[in-house]
Each structure stands twice: as structure tokens, then as C-alpha cells.
Amino acid sequence: MSNTKNYNLVAQNTESTVVCEYSPPYGKRAESYQSEAELEKAFIKQLQTQAYEYVNITSEEDLILNLRKQLEKLNNHNFSDKEWDYFFKKELANPNQSIAEKTATIQEDYIKILKCDNGTSKNIYLLKKDNIHSNSLQVINQYETEDGKYKNRYDVTILINGLPLVHIELKKRGVAIQEAFNQINRYQRESFWASSGLYEYIQIFVISNGTHTKYYSNTTRFEHIKESKGIPNKGKKSSNSFEFTSWWADHTNRPITDLMDFSKTFFAKHSILNILTKYCVFTTDKQLLVMRPYQIVATEKILNKIEVSTNYKQLGTVKAGGYIWHTTGSGKTLTSFKTAQLTSRLSFIDKVLFVVDRKDLDYQTMKEYDKFEKGAANSNTSTSILKKQLEDPNARIIITTIQKLDRFIAKNKGHNIFEGHIVLIFDECHRSQFGDMHTAITKAFNNYHLFGFTGTPIFAVNSSSGGRFDLKTTEQAFGDKLHTYTIVDAIADKNVLPFRVDYISTLKEAENIEDKKVKDIDREAVLSAPERLSNIVNYIIEHFNQKTKRNDKSYIHNITKNIQELVTAKDMKKVAVIKEKIRLSGFNSIFSVQSIEMAKKYYAEFEKQQKLLPEIQRLKIAMIYSFGINEEEIDGVIDENSEDTSGLDESSREFLENAIKDYNKMFKTSYNTSSDKFQNYYKDVSERVKNREIDLLIVVNMFLTGFDATTLNTWVDKNLRLHGLLQAYSRTNRILNSIKTFGNIICFRNLEKATNESISLFGDKEASGIVLLKTYKEYYNGYEKDGKTIRGYKSLVEELQDKFPIGERIPGEKNQKEFIKLYGGILRVRNILTTFDEFEGNEILTERARLS
Numbered sequence: 001m002s003n004t005k006n007y008n009l010v011a012q013n014t015e016s017t018v019v020c021e022y023s024p025p026y027g028k029r030a031e032s033y034q035s036e037a038e039l040e041k042a043f044i045k046q047l048q049t050q051a052y053e054y055v056n057i058t059s060e061e062d063l064i065l066n067l068r069k070q071l072e073k074l075n076n077h078n079f080s081d082k083e084w085d086y087f088f089k090k091e092l093a094n095p096n097q098s099i100a101e102k103t104a105t106i107q108e109d110y111i112k113i114l115k116c117d118n119g120t121s122k123n124i125y126l127l128k129k130d131n132i133h134s135n136s137l138q139v140i141n142q143y144e145t146e147d148g149k150y151k152n153r154y155d156v157t158i159l160i161n162g163l164p165l166v167h168i169e170l171k172k173r174g175v176a177i178q179e180a181f182n183q184i185n186r187y188q189r190e191s192f193w194a195s196s197g198l199y200e201y202i203q204i205f206v207i208s209n210g211t212h213t214k215y216y217s218n219t220t221r222f223e224h225i226k227e228s229k230g231i232p233n234k235g236k237k238s239s240n241s242f243e244f245t246s247w248w249a250d251h252t253n254r255p256i257t258d259l260m261d262f263s264k265t266f267f268a269k270h271s272i273l274n275i276l277t278k279y280c281v282f283t284t285d286k287q288l289l290v291m292r293p294y295q296i297v298a299t300e301k302i303l304n305k306i307e308v309s310t311n312y313k314q315l316g317t318v319k320a321g322g323y324i325w326h327t328t329g330s331g332k333t334l335t336s337f338k339t340a341q342l343t344s345r346l347s348f349i350d351k352v353l354f355v356v357d358r359k360d361l362d363y364q365t366m367k368e369y370d371k372f373e374k375g376a377a378n379s380n381t382s383t384s385i386l387k388k389q390l391e392d393p394n395a396r397i398i399i400t401t402i403q404k405l406d407r408f409i410a411k412n413k414g415h416n417i418f419e420g421h422i423v424l425i426f427d428e429c430h431r432s433q434f435g436d437m438h439t440a441i442t443k444a445f446n447n448y449h450l451f452g453f454t455g456t457p458i459f460a461v462n463s464s465s466g467g468r469f470d471l472k473t474t475e476q477a478f479g480d481k482l483h484t485y486t487i488v489d490a491i492a493d494k495n496v497l498p499f500r501v502d503y504i505s506t507l508k509e510a511e512n513i514e515d516k517k518v519k520d521i522d523r524e525a526v527l528s529a530p531e532r533l534s535n536i537v538n539y540i541i542e543h544f545n546q547k548t549k550r551n552d553k554s555y556i557h558n559i560t561k562n563i564q565e566l567v568t569a570k571d572m573k574k575v576a577v578i579k580e581k582i583r584l585s586g587f588n589s590i591f592s593v594q595s596i597e598m599a600k601k602y603y604a605e606f607e608k609q610q611k612l613l614p615e616i617q618r619l620k621i622a623m624i625y626s627f628g629i630n631e632e633e634i635d636g637v638i639d640e641n642s643e644d645t646s647g648l649d650e651s652s653r654e655f656l657e658n659a660i661k662d663y664n665k666m667f668k669t670s671y672n673t674s675s676d677k678f679q680n681y682y683k684d685v686s687e688r689v690k691n692r693e694i695d696l697l698i699v700v701n702m703f704l705t706g707f708d709a710t711t712l713n714t715w716v717d718k719n720l721r722l723h724g725l726l727q728a729y730s731r732t733n734r735i736l737n738s739i740k741t742f743g744n745i746i747c748f749r750n751l752e753k754a755t756n757e758s759i760s761l762f763g764d765k766e767a768s769g770i771v772l773l774k775t776y777k778e779y780y781n782g783y784e785k786d787g788k789t790i791r792g793y794k795s796l797v798e799e800l801q802d803k804f805p806i807g808e809r810i811p812g813e814k815n816q817k818e819f820i821k822l823y824g825g826i827l828r829v830r831n832i833l834t835t836f837d838e839f840e841g842n843e844i845l846t847e848r849a850r851l852s
Helices: 036-048 060-075 081-092 099-107 178-190 218-229 259-265 269-277 293-311 332-344 363-372 384-391 402-411 436-444 474-478 487-492 508-515 520-527 530-547 563-568 596-610 650-667 675-690 722-729 752-762 776-781 793-803 813-833 847-851
Strands: 111-115 121-125 137-145 152-160 163-170 204-208 213-217 280-282 288-290 322-326 351-356 397-401 421-426 447-454 481-485 499-503 554-560 579-585 588-593 621-624 696-699 712-717 743-747 782-785 788-791
Touching: 036 137, 036 152, 036 163, 036 259, 060 081, 060 121, 060 137, 060 152, 081 111, 099 280, 137 269, 152 178, 152 269, 163 178, 163 269, 178 204, 204 259, 213 218, 213 288, 218 288, 269 280, 280 332, 293 322, 293 332, 293 421, 293 447, 293 481, 322 332, 322 474, 332 351, 332 397, 332 421, 332 447, 351 402, 384 397, 384 402, 397 402, 402 436, 436 447, 447 474, 499 752, 530 588, 530 596, 530 712, 554 675, 563 675, 588 596, 596 621, 596 650, 596 696, 621 650, 621 675, 650 675, 712 722, 722 752, 776 782, 776 793, 776 813, 793 813
Parallel strands: 163 204, 322 447, 322 481, 351 397, 351 421, 421 447, 499 743, 588 696, 588 712, 621 696, 712 743
Antiparallel strands: 111 121, 137 152, 152 163, 204 213, 280 288, 554 579, 782 788
């Protein structure tokens, strides 16, 4: 009898953009310090085995001729000389077009109209996005230009249909890849823009020394251009610097760093074409974002799940969906955003509902979605517009709050939309969404897929004891986990920063009360004692500049100028955002406290102590809280309602009203605690924290989840645990620049055990060594890591003083390089040590010595 079995093909995907698991091929790698020329030759040879055509193009004349031939082949049209001359000068080499406009051409406007000699018009594709294998891939090297400020010769460029869209800069093994990054920056200053400016079409840059390989978007280079025309950079890194380059990886988040391995995966024909045509996002701020591998994996996992569950007829069940666990700060919104866009293009899907919490529906999210699809997002709190969108067959993507969707369901029983093939994507699947609203949605819709994104999933161990027994965990509510990218992965990849947690005791017996068996009411009475609060406020005022690095190097920060106009507008989409670059020093903070009563006491104490200070030394303090549903606080964070203060008691509302009056006086605004004006106050505070206009924001629960501001530190006087703790800490670990090297958290309660438990749950048992920075003694004296001795500040400074005495000239290039390397190491460890109180008085290298 035959053993042959018949299988029904449910779905097939032979071309995942990211490989499942990559194992380097057997055999010896080239470990020698290859020259650049040898590395370049090997790389091009590898690309040729992957169906790239090598062409010998070293001048612009040849580049333009090849571009014409490739576009003729792609479009099955032979240009006359007159047609080509007009098309090239108007559409491709228009001197009035900037990098941003050329990026828009590739990402959005890639079909151009040609006026033919016979009077007809024809569509000319620069890229075929619906059938990526119609595009031709070519590789060139040593392209030379003499028309810029200086003569330059570039390493390797990938041409897609003749246009240079990917550029690779190589350094020999042993040379830091940052040198390749710096070289590309030099090319942008000197020659990429020269002649016809075709090299300004480059979307992605790759840098490699053979051993280490990274990629990044043209945004980084574009930002350098803008900054060079504005405020002088003075050699300091901007927020678009080397820190924003990315590793490529496989499905398991294992980095693929060797150039040949990178070539076989990232430069596989379907992968690079998918990345360029599907997995880039060109934002309304004219920033090109190239998705990271884990973001692409998550998107494709969801698309595949939709197809498989549809074919298996699992619609309307938990098996038709799933959840993505990507750590806070890793770009979940971008991933869910792109997922919604690609899902909406599936012919069998009627609607994609992108569901956010009310407090997450900010101006930027709405603006980005409206760019993808006009009218997709609206800020109207009534359900009438949502109803109109749901009934419009042309509205494919709809962004809505979970609260608005819940109201629509309640008011529209039996609506036709409930029979449609619907995909619901929850940008942040908070625990609060597991209750009645979740039940209402899953009961109302019949043919749905439900997907959730979360940085801190709810497992049995961190689930609440109340509510429905079958909706306690993320998996119960959303289905299988489809992909994981933990905080350990993100820190290892340098996509977010590690944490440095300080535990400060102002009254020893008060902080230690956490571990004693006393009634909660007695514990809180001790912790809210006036003497303790006074000491904490005094500590914050005295150490604010130190902890937030206000006296450190300055940096350029991009701020929003017309905040009040934006947040009070009836239709935010009709108001243009006015941005400005300013130079700042240091960061700002959220101060998370236990209760509304504590928030009031702290605000009053800051006011009292700051009256004794000169005005120039006073911190800009703001406060926000509102009524929260009194549910069990397993994690220490309750969801506060950013729309409503009516549930507050009279005393708390009056106090908040007066705090908002102080805010109005500080920023020349006119908010209060009434429903509409409080919503605007919330938005205004959000933007001013991002601008770093507010020094310290006192909160109870607000802004502890889902809020991103790159300049934040966090002070904590609140019992936090598990997902609530990690969410609160994660407000601090966004990458900003080279000055901000960690997320700084200062705790006035003994949260060390809770911190380790949280990091273990959402990382692994060994995670604390990666997620948390070392102790003061370890940075000062050195420590052991993986069998190696990591030298501390003391040892490094002693070597510097011994080898390079102050005031003496450093002879020879070799010695000068050694000095720069050693001095750079000292500055890096000193940058961390300056936030430790113990470092004061123990700095061996004086300021005079550092500046000499």
C-alpha cells in the first residue's frame, strides 16, 4: 500500500522576508584582516550568486544610460531621445527636489506620467510593487564623481531598475564600522547631491567591516544635512546618529552580523525588494523609517495567521488571532500600523479596525493614519463618524478608541458590519481591555480576527483575581503568542537603553516598612509623613541637575512650537505642526506617587521649598491626575480616565484646578478641570513634556504606560510590581543621543525585589545583568564579565595620568590614537558615574585636567 498522503494546502509562504533561523555555513571563515578591496570583491561575488547583475559603471553618463535601459525594459517602452530628456530632467533629476521629495517618489509616487511624442500619456513605473520580481537588481562598485566639493569614489551600490536605492560602505576587518558611517556622512556633505543628484534616491545604507554589518535609512543622513544648515552641531551626535543603526536578524532575534551571512539574508532578492516596497514607512514629518527584522516578522506572522485561519474557517474564535509580545519602546505602534495597512490590501478583508486606548489617540497617530487613508482617523468623541466610516465601503482602515467602539456596539445592535470580515488590531492590549468591552466586541462581531500588541503580557502569575476566569491572561483574550522580542533582546540590540535604578532612603525606618507585616493604612501613614515628603522634595531639588545631567554637554532637540493651537483645534488634521530645533542640556522627569493625596502633598511641598529659591533655580513643576476605576492593583497602576475629572472628590478637584491655574500662568494657557478643557490640558502636558519644557511632572497613574518622550527620567514613590513596574520604568529608556546612555530611575521605596521579579518575568532569570546597569563600585573599581576583567574609572584614569601627564605633548600618531581611545573610555564610564551620589568628591580627573 502506498504511504503517499494527500495534504490540503491551507497557505504557503516560500518567501518570508526574514529567515526562520539562520545557521552560518560550515567551513572556515575569512578571519584574516582582509583589505577593503578583498572584502568588496568577495561581497560582489556573493551578490552575483544571488541573481544580481554586475555592471561596470563608474561615471554619471554610464549611470544615466543604464537607468534609461532598465526603465525601458521594466515598462516595455523605448523612450525617444526627446521623451527621455524631458522625463529625466522633470521627473528624476529635477534640481528643485530635495532628498525628502525623492524619498516620497520611491515610497509613494513611483508611477510617473510620460507625455509621449505622439500626444498620448503613458504610466512609467520606477518600481513594480505588486510583482517585486519584475524589478531588476544590479550591483556596481567604485562609482566616481568629481562634481561635488571634492572628488569621491563610493564602494558598492545596488541599483533597482537602474536607480541607486541601497548603498554599502565597507571598511577592512578590525576597523570600527562607525568609520563607514562617518564616511557616508562625509559623502552627503561633499558629493551625493552633485550633478543629477541620483544618489539622493538612496533609501537604505549598509555599513560593514566584514565581521559587523548594520543598516539604516536615509533619514539619518538627511537630518545631518538639516542640522548642518541650522544650529552648528559642533561634533555632537544628534538623535539621528550612529545609535539609530540596526542589526539584521532571524526569526529568533539572533543577529546576522557577518557580511556574507548578511548578504545571503538581507540581500536575498525577495527580502531587499520586500523591505524597500513594503517595510518602509515615510512619515508626515518626512522621516523614512526602515522596519527592523522583529517588526517585519511580527507583521508577516499576522498576515499569515489571517490567511490560514480564514482557510481553516476559524473566524470569530480566539484561534483566528494572536498576540505580539514586543517590549516597550521597541516600536510596536509602527509594527501594528504597517500591519493594518498591509492587511487592508487583502481582497477578502472588509475592514481593519485599529483600536487604541483613548489616551493613546494622540495627534501624531491620527496624522500618520490620515496620510495612509484620508479620514481614517477622527478625534470626534461621538460615534456618528465611526458609524459613517463603518458603513463606507471605501473606508478600509479605521482608527478608533476602544471606548468609542464599545459605545457603537451598544447603540447599533444587529448592524450589517457585524457580519463583515473584520480584522481588529489592538495597539496596546492592556489588562483593562479584558473585561466587559472585550466581551462586547467579540460577541457583536461574527467573522473577526483579533490581534493584540503588548510589551508586558498578562500571564497567570501577574493576572488579577477579579473579573472573568476565562479572560485573565493575554493568551486567553487574544490567542497564541505569534512572536516575542523581549527587553533583553532590545537592550542587546541597542534599540532601547538599559536601566540604572537608584534606591534612595530619606527616612530609613519609613522605606524599610515595606517588608514589615503592618496594615496598609499604617504603612501609608508612615510613608506620607510630612518629614519624609519634605526630605524627598529637598533631595530632588538638590540633586535634580545631577540626576538629569543638566550640567552635561548640550544637544539638539526637535520641539513642537504651536502646542496650544494643536491641542485646542476642532480638527487637528487641519493645523500644521510647527517644528523648531533648539539646543538643550540634560533631561526632565516624571515623578510617580502612590495616591492623589500624596500628589497634592508633594505639589504643595515643592511650592513651599521653591519659594525660598531664586526664580532662575526653580523647577517647572506640573501635576495631573483624574478619577480612576477602583480595581485591584496587582501591578500598582490603575487606568486613569484622561477625559473626565467628575469622579474626583471636591477637595482633589479644587486642588487640581489650582495646579492647572499655575500651569496656565507658566505657559500662558487657559485650561481647567471641565471635561473638554481637561482633555486639552492632558494633551498640552504631553507635548510640553516631550519638548522638555516641563522639568518635573507629578503623576499617580497617568503617563506611566504608552507614553513616549525621549528626554525622560523617572522618580518613584509608589508601590509598583510586575508589568506596572516595567511599564513605568520604560518611560525612561528611549534612545535620544550619545549623552543619554541609560534610563535613569530614582526610587524612594524599596523596590529592588519587585524590580528583579519584573525583569525576570519579562526577560528571563539572567536578564538583570543585561537590563540593569552595574553598581557604583563596579564602575569605579572595575568588575569581571564572562571571564574578562572590565576596568573601572580609577584604573583608567591612573593609566592616563601615568602615560600622558597633563601639559606634556603627545608625540606620534600611534600615541595620539592610544590617548583618544583611553580618554574616550574614561568619558564613557564617567558619564554613568556622575549620576551616582557617591561620585561627588571621588572624581580623580578634575575639570581642569579634562579640559586641558
